[in-house]
Amino acid sequence: MSTATADVSKRRAWVMAARPQTLPAGSAPVIVGAGLALHDGVFAPLPWLAALAGALLLQIGTNFANDYYDAVNGADTDDREGFTRVTAGGLIPAQQVKYAMAAAYGFAVVVGVYLVAVGGVPILVVGLTSIAAGILYTGGPYPYGYRGLGDLFVFVYFGVVAVTGTYYVQAVATSDAGLFPTWLPSEIGLATAVVASLPAAGLSTAILVVNNVRDRETDAEAGKRTLAVMFGYRFSRLEFLALVGMAYVVPIGFALDGAFGLPALAPLLSLPLAVSVSKTVLRRTDGEALNPALERVGQTVFAHSVLFALGLALTA
Template identity: 75%
Template sequence: MSTEVTRRKAWLMAARPQTLPAGASPVIVGVGLAVHAGVAAPLPALAALIGALLLQVGTNFANDYYDAVKGADTDEREGFTRVTAGGLIEPARVKRAMLVTYGLAVVVGLYLVAIGGLPILVVGLSSIVAGILYTGGPYPYGYRGLGDLFVFVYFGVVAVTGTYYVQAVATMDVGLLPVGIPAGSVPVDAVVASLPAAGLSTCILVVNNIRDIETDRTAGKRTLAVVLGYTGARIEFLLLAGMAYVVPVAFALDPDYGLAALAPLLTLPLAAMVAKTVLTERDGEALNPALERTGQTMFTHALLFAAGLTL
């Protein structure tokens, strides 16, 4: 029985459930904006949420597997335990779990493609390819300073606007499998509303990479934090986090939304506490809790932003 519990715990560690609130946050914002615009559609929204979480877990499996086989995860790494490098689960099984999870995302995506058409097909397939090539393939772009851009685009801008898009299209008379993007299905407001989620999701990666600067540099993994150094990476964190609090102010100044859009500012004390740690600490003992608090900040920010938008 103890072996079974250990195996189950190892799979949970590989899936990294602590990252799921960050995966759900952009969808929550997209739903809040859709409610405000009167285009909310429950089933497409639910499918978008399930798809986003499957992509998150699939990418977690991919990173665990590829970082191990490429030698980027060493005993000196101060982050959360990786099951492949730690010998807790065989590499082949982790790779198989990655493929199965992405496969399930494709199944969910078929429904979304039927509604959203070619744009969702392109977004869905490119999300999977980008998740694998982040640390996999002959030229993993996560090792070349481009991981931050990937997270900003796919776990922020694409996730929020895509969630809004599938709901908006579902309420339009455009039929199944639209080839183009119907007018009004991706308003400027959706793109702007995606920026806080994009910024805070990237902040999670920045904290992770600041913690791993020394071990990543030794392993030849040139994350953007390695390229920028401690000072540059910390400035990046502040700029991204700051954007998450400027955008709600911009919405509050719009009469269509009003002061309720300022609700995310209630998370400022938590963000400030995380920022203080990021600006002063380098080791995993301090930055691992800060990593989790960044995810909590993002999730709470998204809930409050969505609530403010619906009001």
């Protein structure tokens, strides 16, 4: 353990493990779900706040899980250029990080009880699979994050599921479905929510792409087969551009729909930030450049989502 890490206080170490810099990106899809709900006149404050709390707890739990399992699986080495991991760095005992992971997911379950009462079986399935996906990403006998499936996980759960689930739980709360519906009420349509989720899904996945570009060499040595490891820098950069590009094409499609109009173009105000960070990703592979780039992509996700939510809500 280096002198730099040895001097870190226990409180600071726990903050590092929770990775609060990821929370704006974790809240972004829930914000989009609120904007669409306001547009459709189904916004429900309490279910939305519960969805936000649940999303943040799942994010923190997944951060703890990745810290713990990457360390015990040997994926975090001294050569890694990313942010300090507390388990591998010896700042917090591995068992304590594992308990913290369980606690975060446990609190998510507590919040989920209310959401399940409102949303029924669909939310129950979403909640349980979200926790399982967060753990099995780097844990279990066959961690799928080590087999090139991490990008798909982030796209689905931190984008499509988060936005659509947030919208659904509000829509069902303001409907006549009653408590604990056993299936999707026929009067609630989710197609628009799925399309609205694509920008948050794309930009959230772009964060992982930057992470994997930075860690490509050390991941390969550790046997962690991300898409960057399997297909190289060129593929990852094209993937990054496609994901970011999608985030700015979708609002144009909404703007062309008369039900939404020009306010849906509000996310384009965040385009300069996306262009700036894209230039870095296209040119650099080192942690000195890509660690700040990771935070800027997170800022882009949050700014884009807030602007998109406002644009959707303005046409309520």
